[in-house]
Amino acid sequence: MADEADVFDVIVIGAGPVGETAAGRAVRGGLTAAVIEERLAGGECAYYACIPSKALLRPVGLAGEVRRLPGLELRGPIDTGAVTARRDEAVSHFDDAGQVQWIERVPATFFRGRGRLAGPLAVEVAGPDAGVRALRARQAVVIATGSDPLIPDVPGLHEARPWTNREATSVREVPRRLVVIGGGVVGCEMAQALHALGSHETTMLVRGERLISRTEPFAGDFLVRSFREAGIDVRFGRTAVCVERPVPGGPATVDIDDGSRIEADEILVATGRRINVCDIGLETIDLKPNGPIEVDASMRATGVPEGWLYAIGDANGRNLLTHMGKYQARVCGDVIAARAQGRPDDLPGMRDTADDQGAPQVIFTDPQVCTVGRTEVQARAAGFAVRIVEYDMGEVEGAYLQAEGYPGRAKAVVDEDRRVLLGVTFVGPAVVDLLHSATVAVAAEVPLDRLWHAVPSFPTVSEIWLKLLEEYGL
Numbered sequence: 001m002a003d004e005a006d007v008f009d010v011i012v013i014g015a016g017p018v019g020e021t022a023a024g025r026a027v028r029g030g031l032t033a034a035v036i037e038e039r040l041a042g043g044e045c046a047y048y049a050c051i052p053s054k055a056l057l058r059p060v061g062l063a064g065e066v067r068r069l070p071g072l073e074l075r076g077p078i079d080t081g082a083v084t085a086r087r088d089e090a091v092s093h094f095d096d097a098g099q100v101q102w103i104e105r106v107p108a109t110f111f112r113g114r115g116r117l118a119g120p121l122a123v124e125v126a127g128p129d130a131g132v133r134a135l136r137a138r139q140a141v142v143i144a145t146g147s148d149p150l151i152p153d154v155p156g157l158h159e160a161r162p163w164t165n166r167e168a169t170s171v172r173e174v175p176r177r178l179v180v181i182g183g184g185v186v187g188c189e190m191a192q193a194l195h196a197l198g199s200h201e202t203t204m205l206v207r208g209e210r211l212i213s214r215t216e217p218f219a220g221d222f223l224v225r226s227f228r229e230a231g232i233d234v235r236f237g238r239t240a241v242c243v244e245r246p247v248p249g250g251p252a253t254v255d256i257d258d259g260s261r262i263e264a265d266e267i268l269v270a271t272g273r274r275i276n277v278c279d280i281g282l283e284t285i286d287l288k289p290n291g292p293i294e295v296d297a298s299m300r301a302t303g304v305p306e307g308w309l310y311a312i313g314d315a316n317g318r319n320l321l322t323h324m325g326k327y328q329a330r331v332c333g334d335v336i337a338a339r340a341q342g343r344p345d346d347l348p349g350m351r352d353t354a355d356d357q358g359a360p361q362v363i364f365t366d367p368q369v370c371t372v373g374r375t376e377v378q379a380r381a382a383g384f385a386v387r388i389v390e391y392d393m394g395e396v397e398g399a400y401l402q403a404e405g406y407p408g409r410a411k412a413v414v415d416e417d418r419r420v421l422l423g424v425t426f427v428g429p430a431v432v433d434l435l436h437s438a439t440v441a442v443a444a445e446v447p448l449d450r451l452w453h454a455v456p457s458f459p460t461v462s463e464i465w466l467k468l469l470e471e472y473g474l
């Protein structure tokens with residue numbers, strides 16, 4: 001039995017953005033909480049994903065905007081040293097003292113070490129000093145262990161020690177010749193960032209026929225056009241079949257499935273994620289220690305007697321996005337507190353309804369890609385009476401004023417039965433902040449006839465809303 005000091009209402013394993021948020025909500029609801037982190041509090045997002053990648057991408061987008069505006073001129077290439085220095089600040093120089101302080105101010109108890117389930121409501125923390133500390137939860141254990149980069153089983157690839165998102169986002173010396181394997185979100189964002197910062201010979205190997213293939217097809221088409229114009233060599237229907245790097249840290253050769261070979265200074269693997277639940281003791285409670293942990297809409301793991309286990313963020317595999325994980329964490333923390341105190345646990349804010357509707361996402365490339373809700377393909381597959389409305393963003397006066405030859409397009413997926421939006425995609429420079437208007441319309445299922453009265457200001461890019469509605473027939 002653990003010491004009384006080591007008993008908490010809630011124990012959260014993983015102090016990424018999602019775990020921290022769940023602990024905060026549970027404490028706000030009147031419970032005590034412990035948070036366990038084996039690496040850096042703040043998680044992948046704060047040090048090796050969202051924050052540094054956006055710090056590296058910001059000057060790339062801005063340089064694109066300058067190039068599209070007559071009268072402005074870049075005086076030279078982007079200053080890579082200044083950009084990486086700002087990135088270092090954005091990631092707090094890989095020091096998590098501020099995040100730990102945030103957790104302690106919640107207040108929650110922070111444990112540094114690897115957390116592992118040791119049976120129902122029991123958790124062990126293997127600390128950096130090799131000691132193991134036993135903790136016990138009165139109410140719930142929350143798994144928020146995130147995900148790791150997945151390295152495919154290509155002969156020689158593991159041995160060549162390729163870059164993953166971690167090395168790419170913490171880059172100091174930008175490799176001149178870069179091969180990127182994967183054309184998903186990480187592949188696109190990091191290929192564009194590194195290319196602009198000095199990887200002048202960048203080749204992307206894309207297994208399918210499109211970049212960012214889960215989005216509307218035109219979004220990937222815009223990106224490939226932009227990448228190729230910049231000089232990135234995008235090869236579709238291709239992957240690596242063999243990799244060799246005879247001298248550690250030296251050049252590598254990548255054999256491609258069309259028989260060609262590329263020599264590169266670095267290889268970036270961006271082929272998806274492995275959910276990080278393999279060695280956290282799930283077998284001690286008869287759950288499979290692989291794949292995402294299946295949860296219900298209150299984030300409670302299904303198939304666990306007494307319902308004390310929860311899984312949020314990347315760990316449940318719903319939508320691998322920080323904002324969606326934090327949303328799940330708010331649901332989870334509130335539900336645990338309500339259940340612990342015998343309060344109603346089914347208030348409207350206590351169920352995840354947003355994940356199934358299609359999460360909002362911004363891909364911070366140039367042009368940017370913003371999506372929310374269902375794509376046309378997804379909406380048709382779900383059996384909706386779909387009508388599509390599309391519009392060239394460059395035709396909107398506000399967009400024309402933003403840039404000469406504004407590259408962009410918008411698409412709305414309408415449910416004709418209810419005359420509401422099922423999904424919206426915007427592609428274009430500086431469209432990020434348009435996305436939330438679409439998210440509100442989709443999440444709130446605002447009827448188009450009502451949306452008509454949300455008048456966008458002239459001359460802004462948001463007049464795309466008016467154009468889409470006019471195109472629809474209003």
Ligand SMILES: Cc1cc2nc3c(=O)[nH]c(=O)nc-3n(C[C@H](O)[C@H](O)[C@H](O)COP(=O)(O)OP(=O)(O)OC[C@H]3O[C@@H](n4cnc5c(N)ncnc54)[C@H](O)[C@@H]3O)c2cc1C
Binds near residue numbers: 040044049051116165
């Ligand atoms: C390059 C890149 C860019 C991205 N950009 C964006 C973006 O712009 N916007 C966006 O919304 N999403 C983005 N994402 C996705 C986002 O990073 C993840 O969805 C998010 O980090 C998930 O948060 P999490 O807390 O679930 O997991 P993580 O951030 O992975 O945190 C999990 C934490 O748990 C810890 N942990 C794991 N196992 C244990 C254990 N047994 N004991 C103790 N601690 C443990 C880990 O060390 C880690 O700190 C990006 C991802 C990548 C790879």
Ligand SMILES: NC(=O)c1ccc[n+]([C@@H]2O[C@H](COP(=O)([O-])OP(=O)(O)OC[C@H]3O[C@@H](n4cnc5c(N)ncnc54)[C@H](O)[C@@H]3O)[C@@H](O)[C@H]2O)c1
Binds near residue numbers: 213238321
């Ligand atoms: N801005 C953002 O919101 C943002 C940014 C980065 C990452 N993320 C999230 O992080 C998660 C991971 O992103 P990701 O890009 O690593 O995964 P992904 O699943 O989006 O893309 C991986 C791509 O790699 C391809 N692939 C897999 N194996 C391959 C192989 N052997 N050869 C060639 N291609 C191969 C897949 O077909 C797929 O297109 C995503 O869910 C994404 O939403 C979000």
